[in-house]
Amino acid sequence: MHHSLRKPLLRLVLAGLLLTACISCGSSGTTTTESGMDKVNAGVISIVDTAPIHLGKAKGFFAKQKIDLTITPVQGGAASVSGLVSGQFQFAFANVTSLFTAKEQGLDIKVVANGVSSTGVPGKDFSAVLVKADSPIKTAADLAGKTVSVNQLRNIGDTTIRAAVRKAGGDPSQIKFVELPFPDAPAALQNGRVDAIWVVEPFVTQAISQGARPIAWNYAEAAPNLTVALYFTSSKTDPDLVRRFTAAMNESLTYAQQHPDEAREILKTYTKIDPELIAKITLPNWPTEVNRESLQQLADAALADGVLKTKIDVSELLP
């Protein structure tokens, strides 16, 4: 038996054990105090809606509140919520329907600040349902029986579209929703794979430039001045940190609302949107107040549609 030939494998096994030991050395993002600043990891999706937090960080509003903010891009509302629950994030951004769903399942969610709201003006909003230029669909009511793409099923897209269809006098139960990520939607519409698409900016402007025609403005039509998404945390977060984060966030929201050009500029840093497009897109509203009335309407609509199973009292979520 040659001892020399056992060595390579022995080394392999030892290396394996070492590496095993090394992984356990990895630690997740925790709030450790460093030179008086709180390290905070926020899970935020990289879309137009979240310009304020990026702008606020760049302008130092968070540093002013002694928060060392790291923004981690996530893929969607569900990822933000699970990242928060697992402790990866201390704060996160998600649309209200994702929050309703999480609350319904008993997850520990507490809203801290407004995220983004609809402009409330049909025809000039950052979210729309579009069809091809030559499509026979003219209004939201015509969507009955047609195929509409949304980025995630049983989420804010289909809920608000059903509400808009109802308002226009159509039957929302006959709409066939399919799931398609926003970036793939304009091409799918042009190729005729779907009858209508729901997208948010910058894809609204992109689709229009390809010849698509908007027929419904679902955020604006679902409920007046709809609050679309919120920043939230868990009830375990330190109340003082929450207060400071909320203050910084509100300052960021107000600043973004009052300086739309700077908001457009910051988009170039965290998204891959074409700069020419950025200049043309419709920006959302960034008020600091959460419109409770609109949220309750949306929660009730979601219940009626079967997206939620129990009635939610939105004031339980809100600060």
Place this chain on the structure above:
Amino acid sequence: MVSRFWYGLAGLAVLLAVMEAVPRLGLVDPRFLPPASRILGELGALLATPELWAALGETMRGWGIGLAVAFTAAVAIGFVIGIVPGLRAATHSTIEFLRPIPSVALIPLATLLFGASLGSTLLLVIYASFWQVLIQVLYGVADLDTVAADTARAYRLGWWTRIRHLVWPTALPYVMTGLRLGATVAFILAITAELVIGSPGLGLEIQLAQSSGAVTTVYALVVLTGLIGIAVNLGVRLLERRVLAWHPSVRGEVPA
């Protein structure tokens, strides 16, 4: 034979020619299938960027750590099950049930527990590679030559001596096969986890390129993953040959 190499090269040349001609002739829309030259050009450009190497490093990190953990655990557990009498029969049904569970079934769980981070990649890689290695180790330990086993018993060799001189050399070829299969599976799952869940690595780059509509980049990255897959396979085969240099005639390999 030398001519095999030239035939192989010719085959590759034909593939490149077809991939160049089909989009250029308009048989397939070049927006969806760019010509081979453009794909390879994009690949070259990507290889010059540090971001690609960072992503590659992330993929190999997930692959390496996951494979190491799975391998070590599978060898240890496999030996214990194979040597301790009665354990094999007791664990048989459990192993046969858990083994065919597709690791992609764990994707939602990984997303919830770890999000888009290395942890998700590791969960998938370790789960999938573990079974590949374990099965081979169990075969190896069971493949003991009865004459040698009897001889060991006749000479009253202690169990540690028996493991070192009897079980280990017999099992070694199987262990190496397990390593090779596990390495391939680990690579596939690492890329899959990054693609579907979004943990950092080449798979994530592919998903981002696809979302942004950068079609040529998608193809270039796909070609890259194929090349890395081949490299991984070759690398482990080379290691296998060195470790088993003394064992070519008795290469007991269970069909994978």
Place this chain on the structure above:
Amino acid sequence: MTEPQQAPRRPGAPLGVRLARALGLPVLLVLAWWAVSATARNFYAPTPDTVARAFAETWFGHRIADDVLPSLGRLLAGYALAAVLGIGLGVPVGLAPRLRAAAEPVLEFFRAIPPPVLVPLIMLLAGIDTAMKILVIVSGCLWPILLNTVEGVRALDEVLTDTCRMYGIGRLRHLIIRGASPQIMTGLRQALSVGIILMVISEMFASSSGLGFTIVLFQRGFQIPEMWSGILLLGLIGFTLSVLFRWVERRVLFWHWSHRA
């Protein structure tokens, strides 16, 4: 997937003992799961009875027709297509040594590409509906079948080939297919695991129905017991398909020495 592990055969072990051996560890594991989840009360780790109840509520009902059967149907279609293509192409390639030498690097390259990576590519070419999903399954299953068929045909015993030619026995059915069938079965077995993986993955991308999609939907809605029940179902499907495959393999290869041993 590798060769099935044979449990050490002890002829004459009473049925009770054999049952105890088969069920012993699994029962112990389930009990341990129960104990841990009941005491830990982790949101992500429900107790077995919660999962069982979710399983019964979720999967017996319209979901079978809406999600499970279509998924399995697509798997079957893709797998069958890949088998026909793989064997159909593999036999001629395997028989022509020059063609084989030319094709092998190309085929090995395609096989080395992790199958899920082809999903975004195929989405570009084939859209998002059923055709895409079946194409994805074919794209992954084809290579193991093709390569193993080529290998099996290549390795045919020359003595057998000559004997057949001498006696005028039909080469294709009796020699080539039969002779290569152990290797072909290996390829088919590998392709089955790849197929299941691709069936699930193709439904996690831009899909609106199917097993993979439903499980992701539960995960996004934080319906954890339902999500676990989906994982369990996938495990059962994987297990059942592998058992079925082994049964077919035993019937097809009954004459082969490895099954006679």
